[in-house]
Amino acid sequence: MRTVNHYSKGQIGTIEMIMVLVIVIVILVIGMIFYYKFFIGSVESKNLELNQQEANVLLASLSSIPELQCSFRTITRDCIDMGKVITFKDAVTNDRVHYVDLFGTKNIKIELIYPKDNEGECNLNHYTSNEYPGNCNKWNIYNNLNTKDRAILSTPVSLYFPITKEFRIGRLIVETRL
Amino acid sequence: MKKAQADMIGLVVIVILFIIIAIVFLRLSTLEDSESIIKENIEVSNLLNAIMKLTPCNNIKPLDSLADVIDNCNNQPYCGESNCKDYIKKQVDNAASSSFDKESYSFTIIRNGAVFLNTGSCVGNTKFVDTAIMPKFTARLEVCK
Numbered sequence: 001m002r003t004v005n006h007y008s009k010g011q012i013g014t015i016e017m018i019m020v021l022v023i024v025i026v027i028l029v030i031g032m033i034f035y036y037k038f039f040i041g042s043v044e045s046k047n048l049e050l051n052q053q054e055a056n057v058l059l060a061s062l063s064s065i066p067e068l069q070c071s072f073r074t075i076t077r078d079c080i081d082m083g084k085v086i087t088f089k090d091a092v093t094n095d096r097v098h099y100v101d102l103f104g105t106k107n108i109k110i111e112l113i114y115p116k117d118n119e120g121e122c123n124l125n126h127y128t129s130n131e132y133p134g135n136c137n138k139w140n141i142y143n144n145l146n147t148k149d150r151a152i153l154s155t156p157v158s159l160y161f162p163i164t165k166e167f168r169i170g171r172l173i174v175e176t177r178l
Numbered sequence: 179m180k181k182a183q184a185d186m187i188g189l190v191v192i193v194i195l196f197i198i199i200a201i202v203f204l205r206l207s208t209l210e211d212s213e214s215i216i217k218e219n220i221e222v223s224n225l226l227n228a229i230m231k232l233t234p235c236n237n238i239k240p241l242d243s244l245a246d247v248i249d250n251c252n253n254q255p256y257c258g259e260s261n262c263k264d265y266i267k268k269q270v271d272n273a274a275s276s277s278f279d280k281e282s283y284s285f286t287i288i289r290n291g292a293v294f295l296n297t298g299s300c301v302g303n304t305k306f307v308d309t310a311i312m313p314k315f316t317a318r319l320e321v322c323k
Contacts, residue, residue, distance in 0.1 A: 114276040
C-alpha cells in the first residue's frame with residue numbers, strides 16, 4: 001500500500017518560512033554569543049589599558065611630586081632627590097591612607113642603573129654608611145600590590161644624591177595589576 | 179522587483195558591511211600604535227635628560243655634569259682618559275647600554291654648527307628621537323628597533 005503526502009502550496013510556504021526563521025534565529029544566537037565574547041574581551045582589555053594608562057600617568061608625574069623632586073634654593077629640577085626618598089618611605093607609613101588614595105594598588109620602586117657598584121635593597125643602614133650610594137641599588141618606596149599577575153612599567157630618571165652631590169641614572173618602576 | 183535585482187541589492191549590502199568593519203578595525207589598530215610611540219618618546223627624552231645631568235667622574239671637585247664636560251671639551255685629557263671625547267663616548271655608551279635591552283641607539287652632539295661627537299649606530303626602522311638644546315651645544319639621541 002502506498003501513501004503519498006500531498007502538501008498544498010500554502011503548507012510548503014509555511015514550512016519554508018519556519019526554516020528561514022530557524023536559520024535566522026540560529027544566526028542571531030551565534031552573533032549574540034560572538035558579540036558577548038567580544039564585549040567581555042573589550043571590557044577586560046579596556047580595564048587593562050586604563051590601569052596601564054593610570055600607571056603611565058603616575059610614572060610621568062611621580063618625579064615631579066614635591067616629596068621626591070629635586071630642588072636647589074627653591075628652584076625645582078627634573079630629577080629625584082634620593083635624600084627625600086629615604087624619608088618618603090616614612091611619610092608613606094605615617095600617612096598611608098593619603099598615599100593609598102593617591103597611588104592606589106601599585107608598587108613603586110627606584111633602581112639605580114648607572115653607575116652602579118653593588119646590588120641590593122637600600123635601607124637606613126646603607127644610607128648612613130660612608131659607601132652610600134655605592135653599597136645598594138634598589139629602593140622600594142611604596143608597596144600595595146600583592147598579586148603575581150602584574151604589568152611592569154618603567155622610565156629612565158635622573159637621581160640626585162645630596163650627600164655626595166652626584167647625579168646618576170636610575171629607572172623609576174611602577175608595577176600595576178593586570 | 180526581479181529576483182536578480184534583489185540579489186544585487188543583498189550583495190551590495192554585504193560589501194558595504196565588510197567595508198565598515200574594515201574601517202573600524204583599521205582605526206582601532208592605528209590608535210594603539212600612536213600611544214606606544216608617545217610612551218617611547220617620553221622614555222628617550224627622560225634618558226637624554228638623565229645623561230646630560232650625569233656626574234660620572236668623582237675625582238674632580240666640584241663634580242662636573244656630562245653637559246659641563248661637553249661644554250669644556252677641547253680634546254684635552256679628562257678623568258683618566260687621554261681625550262675628553264673618548265670619556266664622553268664611554269659614559270654615553272655605558273649609560274645607553276644599561277638602559278636599553280634590545281634597541282640600538284645613536285647619540286650625536288652638534289657644537290658650533292658641526293658634529294662634535296657621534297657614538298652608537300642605529301639599526302632598524304622604527305625611530306624615536308629627542309634633542310636637548312643646551313646653551314653651547316645640541317645633543318640628539320635616536321633609538322631604533
